[in-house]
Amino acid sequence: MTAPLIELEKVCKTYNQGQLNEVKALHDVSLAIEPGVMVCLQGASGSGKSTLLSIIGCVFPPTSGRAAIAGKQLARMPDRFLTIHRRNTIGFIFQHFNILPGLTVLENITLPLMPLGIAPRARKERAERLMGMLSISHRANFPARQISGGELQRVAIARALINDPPIILADEPTAHLDHTLSLAFMEIMQELQRAGKTIILTSHDALITQHPAVERIIAIQDGEIHVP
Amino acid sequence: MSFEKQLNIIDYSLSSIWRRRVKSMGVMVVFAAVIFLLASFQMTTKALTNVARDTLVSAPEITVQKMRAGRQESIPVAYQTELVSIRGIKTITPRIWGYYFHETKGANLTILGLDPQSMPFGQDLGQAIDSGRLPNEHEAVLGQGAYAYLSSPGSAMFSLFRPDLTLKALTVSGTFKASTDLLTYDTLFMSLADAQDLFLMPEGMVTDLCVTVANPTEVPTISKKIAALLPDTRVVTRQQIQKTYQAVFGWRSGFASICLLTALASFIIFAWDKASGLTPEEKKEISILKIIGWQTSDVLALRFWEGLIVSTVSFLVGYTLAYVHVAFFEAGLFRPILIGWSVLHPALRLLPTIDLGETLLVLCLTVVPYLAATVIPAWRSAIIPADSALN
C-alpha cells in the first residue's frame, strides 16, 4: 500500500469562532486518500463538502486537528505558505468555472503562472500544449465570454493543470452542464487519473457518483464522515 | 525571479486598466486636470521669475531713496556729493522712476527718466531698444504696450498732462524689444529733464539715486557706508530686489498651491471612492486570482502598479498640457493673477523650463497623495479571502 497523499486526522473547522454566528462546518473528520485515485465527496447542501474540499485544497488551515497534504502539515500555517503549497500541489475546477470573462482563453489559462515569475513565452508554450490536448487551441485568443460552455469547461481544466499539480479538486463540476458535457468531463478526469493525478470531486449528480471511474465515495453529513 | 514576477504583474495591471477603461479614464481625466492646474501655476511662476531675473540684470546694484515718515519722497541730486567720498563707487546716476495714470485709456504707465549719457548701463538700455535710438530733448522710447496706447497713426508725436493739466508734447524716438516686456511693456523712457518737467518736480530733485560699484562683492559694505552717511535714506540692493520678486512670486504660487490642494483633496476623495467601491465582479476576480495561487502581496503589487500607471499617464498628460498652456497660450488662465501690477498686461512670451526639481515638486504635490489614498482601498481588495471563489 502506498503512503496516503492526503491524510486528515480529527479535522475540525469552525467559521467565526467565538462569535454569535459561529458555525461548526466540520467535526472530527479523519480520512486518508492514496495517490492516483478518484474520490467523490457526497452529501446534502450545507453538509460541509466545500469546506472539506477547501482544507484539502490548502485554501485555509483546519481550526484543529492535523491535515497533511502532499507531505506538508497545514496546521495553522500562515496564508502566505498555504498559497505557495496550494499552487504547487492543487488544481481547482469550480462549479461556475470561475473564468475571467474579460481575459482571453490563453490569458485565463496562464493566470496561475504569473505570480511564479514565468516569462510570457514560456507561459504560452505550456498553455499551448494543454490547449492542444484539450482541443481548444483554435479559441486561444478569444475573449472567454465569447466561447461555449463546453469550451469554457475545458479552459477551466487547462487552467487547473497548467502548473502540473498532483491533486485536482472539483467542486460540483457538472452542476451546470448537460448530460453530454458531463460525460465528456468525466472522460477527461478519467484520463487524468490514468496519467497519475489524484482527483477529488464533490457532487450529488448520479452521473458522477455512479461513474465507473469513481473508486470511492465519501459521504458527509452535518460536518462528519458518514459511515453507512 | 522576483523581477520577472513584477513584470508579469505589470502586464496584468495594464490589461486590468484596459478592461476597466471607462472607470480608469474617468480617474485619469480628473487627475490630469488637477496636475495640469498645479503644473501650469508652477511653470508660470518659474518662467516669470526667470524673466524678472534676466531683466533685473541691468538694474543698478544699489538704489538710494529718501524716506520721510516711512514713505519715499524726492531725493536731492546734491546728495551724491556726499557719496563721492566712498571708495569703490563707480558711478552715481540720478533717476526719476514714477507712474503716470493715463485717464482716457485707464492705464498706468511707468515713466523712467535718466540721462542716457551719464548712465553706465545706457549701453544696456540701448540694447533693449528694438528700433530707433536713445531719447534726446523732448523725445521718449516706449515699451510695446505704451506704444500701442499712445502712438497715433502717421504721427510720432504724443502728449501727456502735467499735474497742472498743461500738455507736454513728446516725440517717439524708439521702442523697447518685446523680449524685455515684463519690465518695459508699459514704460516710457525719457531724459531726466523731461521727466522732471512732466512731473513738475523741483529743480535738483529726483526719485532715487542709482549707484554702481566697481567690485560686486563690496556691495554690502558700500550699502552700509551709504546708509551711515545718509541716515534719512533707504538703500536697496539689486540682490534684494531679486529676492523680493522671488518671494512675491513664491507667495503667490504657495497660496495658489494651497488653493489647488483643495482641488486635489476633492480628487483624492473621488479616487478613494473609485478605488474602494469594489463591484461584485472585481471581488470575484480577486478571489479567483487568490485561489489559483496569487498571494495577498501579489494583489497589493497589482494595485500599486495600477495606481502608478494611472498616475504616471495622468502626470505626463497633465504636465505636457501645462507646458503647452504656458509656452504657447501664455498661461492664459493665470497671467492676470500672477502679473497684475499694472493694468497693461505684458503680452510677453513665457518660456517654461522643465527641470527635475520642479517636476518632482509637482509630482510630490499630486501623485504622492493619490498613491497614499489608494493604499487602504488596495489592501481591502487584496484581503478578499480565496475561499469566496468557492461559493
Add this chain to the structure above:
Amino acid sequence: MFLNSWSVALSLLSLVVLILSAIAARTAISVLRYWDPASDSNRQIRLENETWLSSTLVQYAMGFQVLSLILFVLAADNFSKVISGAMCATGSLTANQYGMFVLFVKMLGAFCCGFWIVLHFLDISSERYPLLKTKYVALMCLLPLLLVDIVCQTLYIANLKPDIITSCCAVVFGEGGGNDGNLLGSMPQGLLLEVFYGTALLLAILGHFLYRRLNRLLLWLNGLVWLAFIGVSFVAITTVFSSYVYAMPYHHCPFCILKPEYHYIGFAIYGTMLPAGFFGLAAALVGVIPARYGLAEVVRRFQKKAVLWSSILLTLFVIVVSYHYVLYRFVGGEGS
C-alpha cells in the same frame, strides 16, 4: 515661510509619511496585544490581514521618505533665492539651527524604514513569523523619529525669513552674497583623499572576503567601516570632489551637484553611496537575529546579497565621484 510651493509640498509629504506610519503602528498595537498563531478566530484572521496592510504602508512610507529627502535638498536650494545671505542650498540649510538636523533625521528615517522592510522580508520567509513582535516594536519606535522629522521641518520652515524690501526702517539689506560659508572648515585635501580611498579599498577587500565566506565578526567590522565611510564620503564630497565638479576651487557645496547645471551627477553619487551604505549596514545588523529563530539560512542568503550589492554600488560610487577629479588631475583642463 509656509506660503511657498516647496514648503507646502514638504509639509504634505511629511504628513503623508506620518499618517501612513501611524496607521501601520495602530496595527502594531493590536498585533502586540492579541497575536495568537494557534487561534482560528476572526480576530486572528483580521490581524493576519492587517500585517499585510502595515508592511505595505511602511514600504510606501519609505518610498515617500526618500522622495522627501530629495525634495528637502532641492527646496533648500530654492529657498536660497529668497532668504537673506544664502546663495545655494548650504546657505539655506544653515540659515537656522534646524536645517542640517532635519536633513539628518530624514536620512535616518529612510534608513530605518529600509531596515524595517528587510526585517519584514526575513520574517515572512518563515512559517512561524519569528520576528513578528520585534518587527512591531521596531515599528512603534519608528513613529517618534518621523514625528521629530515633521516637527523640526516645520520649525525649520517657520524660522526661514525671506529677505525682502521693507519700508519700515532706513537700512534694509541682507548680509550680502558670499557668506554662505562652507559647511566644513578647510581640511588637508591630500590626507582626506588618502583616508577616503583607503577606506573604500578596505571596504572592497572586506566585501570580497565576506562574499566568499561570511563571518560574523568581519560583518560587524564591515558595518562599522561603512558607517565611517558614509561620514568620510560626505566630508570628501563637500570639501574635495564637489569643487572639481563645479570647476570652482572655492565652491564647496555637497548639494549643488544635484542641480541640472552639473547634469544631476549628485543623484548618481548619492544614489550609489547611500544604498551601498544601507546594504553594508544591513548585512551587519541582521546578524543580531538569534539562531533559534530558525532564520539562519535566509539571513545568510540576505547577507551575501547585501554584501554583493554594497560592493557593486561602492565601485560605481567611487567611479562616479572620482570622475571629475581624475579628469581634472590627470587629463587636465576643466573637465566636462
